[in-house]
Amino acid sequence: MNTRVLIILALVIAAIAGWFFKQQGEIAPPVSIAPTEVDYEATDIQAVQTNEQGETEYELNAESLSHDPNTNQDVMSGITMNWQPSAEQLYRITSGTATLNQETGDLHLYGGFSLASEDQAKTTQSGEKIAPITVTGEALKGNTKSRQVYSEQPVQVVQGSNRFEAATMKADLETGEYEFGQVAVMFTPAERQDKALF
Template identity: 70%
Template sequence: MNTRVLIVLALIIAGIAGWFFQQQGEITPPVNIEATDVDYEATDIKAVQTNDEGETEYELSAESLIHNPETNQDEMSGITMDWQPSDEQRYMIEAGSAAINQQSGDLRLGGGFSLVSEEKSASDIEPIKVTGQTLMGNTKSRQVYSNEPVKVEQGMNRFTASSMTANLETGEYEFGQVAVTFTPAERQDKALF
């Protein structure tokens, strides 16, 4: 083939390509990525917190974690926490979401929570299970509270309360406006003599 034919053919292809790209219209503007208020994030979290003596205080697992530098809080979803604030008490906590400030120890559980307490030394005592929507507290003072209604179960005993305060180190609870449903045993008529 002749070089002139190849040059003419290349010019025709370049002209068609130029016309084709010109007909495609405007190129959409590039994606604008803005700065977020998230410092770091992770998924499938497993963490251990120790006390000043190096003993494990709590173990935590979560589906996801986001650290917000503006509030200095770790915001998590789908958490499970095994908390042992003293030699006598152990707590299993589950919640839909949580926010923890590592410096101050402030804790907020939301999306529904379950707090199950066990006394390590007394195996014959039934564990106490407290459920509700929101639980606030502090990991350093080992105090938790809820100003919303909670449901409390211990063995066959059940009641609801309008609020709750608990010292997790000692295992002491205080409940406000307790409502109990009592179902007595069925009456059985018997002759006395």
């Protein structure tokens, strides 16, 4: 082949390539990725927190976790927490979403929560077994270091066959003491049964 044929062939290929690229239209600008506020993320979390004596204080399972370095908070979704603030008290906490500050211990559960005291075979003075308490609501705040939790939103409380609603709730999880505000109870008396006295 002579060089003239090669030059003409190269020009034809360049013309076809130019026409092809012109038909494709404008090239979109490259995607810009903004810096994120998250410095790490993880899924399927299983964590254990111990106290100063090395005893397990709580076990935490979460579907996902991300850490925000600006607020130093862990944001978790789909959490289940088994919390034992003292030898006598054990709680199971579930929530849709939660934030936890590891340094301060501040905990905020939202997207619905359930706080259930686990059965520790507690009995009354007469020997009857005490039913565990389950508190459910929309949001719960607390502190893992002080072992205090509270809700400023309405909660539903169930203990055995007893049920009531309260506008607010405070609890000391170490002692198992609860305080409820503006309690609403529905009372259904037993049906009247007429009996002859004689």
